[in-house]
Amino acid sequence: MIKIKDLSLTCFSVIVSTVVLVLFNIPFFKFVAGHSEGDSHIIIIxxxxxxxxxxxxxxYLFCFLMRGFGKVLTALSFFLNAICIYFINVYNVMMDESMLGNVFNTRYSEASGFISWGLIGTVLVLGVIPCILIFKTKINWGTWKQFWIRIGVSLAVIITIVLLNMGNFLWIGKYDSELGGLLMPWSYTVNTARHIIIKHQENRQEILLPDASITDDEKAVFVLVIGESARAANFSLYGYGRQTNPRLSTIDSLHIFKAKSCATYTTAAVQGILEHEDTGKLYEILPNYLFRTGVDVFWRTANWGEPPLHIDNYISDEQLKAVSSSEDRDYDGILLEGLKEEILASGRNKILAVLHTSTSHGPAYGTKYPPRFEVFKPVCTTVETADKDIEGLINAYDNTIIYTDYLLSSLIDTLRTLPPSYHTSMLFVSDHGESLGENDLFMHGVPMAIAPPQQYEIPFMVWTSDPWRLLKQTEEADQHQVFHSVLNWLSIDSPVYDPKKSIFE
Ligand SMILES: [Zn+2]
Incomplete structure (x- = not known):
């Protein structure tokens, strides 16, 4: 019987790591080579x-700390890698979060249809044989001193490589789901964890707010537009040197507030816009609360990341697209499709419509607006070179702001055509800002404590159809005021309503 004796844990880990790279990551590197432009050598190396x-x-970490169980985990990873690589090669799938979701929801009867000689052979050669070798190997675990040196050096190398590749972050941002879905064994481990977290979040119980009531019979409509990665600095209404608000700047009844977002990433910021105060807990959010109170609530989305919604009328851009022939159907303009008709058809006196857009979502800004909005040229078309073509990147980004300007002004024009008995208000607030190469930063998500102003200074603008409620004479607003302002506009009486936080008198 073969028995590999006294292999040091360092040697064992080097062999495992090299074998995993060679056996299971060819599709990953094929993808990298096929999608990087220019000099791909540096990124591949x-x-x-x-x-x-x-x-x-x-x-090294798992085996040193867990000894025999670490070996079991290593063996298990070979077995799972073998199954995944078979499906990646044969069915061209990616082990991303949604794929893992499918796997966990598949019944045995469906899964058994995939069992084939090819799968069995792959698992035997790439899974079972390595498992046997791993169990036959007697490992010399080494000392704690060696452990700290190996772990310290590996971490230092990882951090150095990441820092040296800051310039490739845009490229990685564009393909993150594909890269993450092909990288073994991280794809299925990380995405299984993500799937469990997402399921857990969906099932999170929100804490109900005390019951509210509607206090009058007037027709009132509130349209809340949640922007994506729109930063105040690039709106001419906020002092930008370029004309990015040709339409909104002609609307007198539009009020501009200075505002900062409560977070620099979507999920936290959208929750901030919808909750009554920042408690760190999940309380009943605005649409759920109003729906339970008897308000007609529509949620139209080209985005994701909102807390769990419990309303009847949730519609995605894909669903709207299916019934539209408008030239905006592939862009966020689709969210306006049929909105007026939906408002008029509502049998309720109080209506909240939320439009969750994705208009300035990077890094491919140039794909987020119809061609006729390409006012600033040339635009950077490949994110691979965006860090060297900041001007082109900003041109594309500014075009998304011009498109946002068009969307909001069209929305206001539409709301103006509602019958005069409707008291209507529109509020546009972005979830967070965006970095466009300042200090070599791109996109968003830097922790709030050290984030640059570009990532949290956001547009916050309000339009009202008539003086049914007057805006307070104040220059500043924040995301947590949205909840109270909507309650005020729709005449909702609630124990959690705080008049100080409403933007209306
Ligand atoms: Zn966002």
Whole structure:
């Protein structure tokens, strides 16, 4: 019987890491080579090094700390890698979060249809044989001193490679789901964890707010438009040197507030817009609360990341697209499709419509608006070179703001055509801002405590059809005021309503 004796844990981890790279990550590197533009050598070499060190790190860490159980985990990863690589090669799938969701929801009868000789052969050669070798190997675990040196050096190398590749972040941002879905064994481990977290969030119980009531019979409509990655600095209404608000700047009854977002990433910021105060807990959010109170609530979305919604009327851009022939159907303009008719058809006196847009979502800004809105040219068409073509990147971003200007002004024009008995208000607030290369930062998501102003200074603008409620004479507003302002506009009486936080008198 073969028995591999006294292999040091360092050698064992190096072998495992190299074998995993060679056997299971060819599709990953094919994807990288096929999608990087220009000089792809640097990114490929960086990724190879990063994977070798990261897999070494994980193998060494688990085996040193858990000994025999660490070996079991390593063996299990080979077995699962073998199954995944078979499906990636044969069915061209990615092990992303939705795919893992499908896997967990599949019944045995459906799954058994995939069992084939090819799958069995792949699992035997790439899974079972390595497992046997792993169990036959007697490992010399080494000392704690060696452990801290190996772990410290690996972490330092990982951090260095990441820092040296800051310039490739845009490229990684564009393909993050594909890269994450092909990288073994991280794809299925990280995405399984993500799937569990998402399921858990969906099932999170919100804490109900005390019952509210509607206090009059007037027709009142509130349209809340949640922007995506729109930063105040690029709106001419906020002092930008370029004309990015040709339409909104002609609307006298539009009021502009200075505002900061409560977070720099979508999920936290959207929750901030919809909750009554920042408690760190999930309280009943605005649409759910109003729906339960008897308000007609529509949610139209080209985005994601909102807390769990419990309303009847939730519609995605894909669903709207299916019934539209408008030239905006592939862009956020689709969210306005049929909105007026829906408001008029409502049998309720109080209506809240939320439009969750994705208009300035990066890094491919140039794909987020119809061609006729390409006012600033040339635009950067590939994110691969965006860090070297900041002007082109800003041109594309500014075009998304011009498109936002068009969407909001069209929305106001539409709301103006409602019968005079309707008291209507529109509020546009972005979830967070965006970095466009300032200090070599791109996109958003830097922790709030150290985030640059570009990532949290956001547009917050309000339009009202008539003086049914007057705006307070104040220059500033924040996302947590949205909840109270909507309650005020729709004449909702609630124990949590705070008149100080409403933007209306
Ligand atoms: Zn966002």
């Amino acid at each position: 960086s990724l190879i090094l990063l994977m070798l060190v990261a897999n070494f790190f994980a193998t």
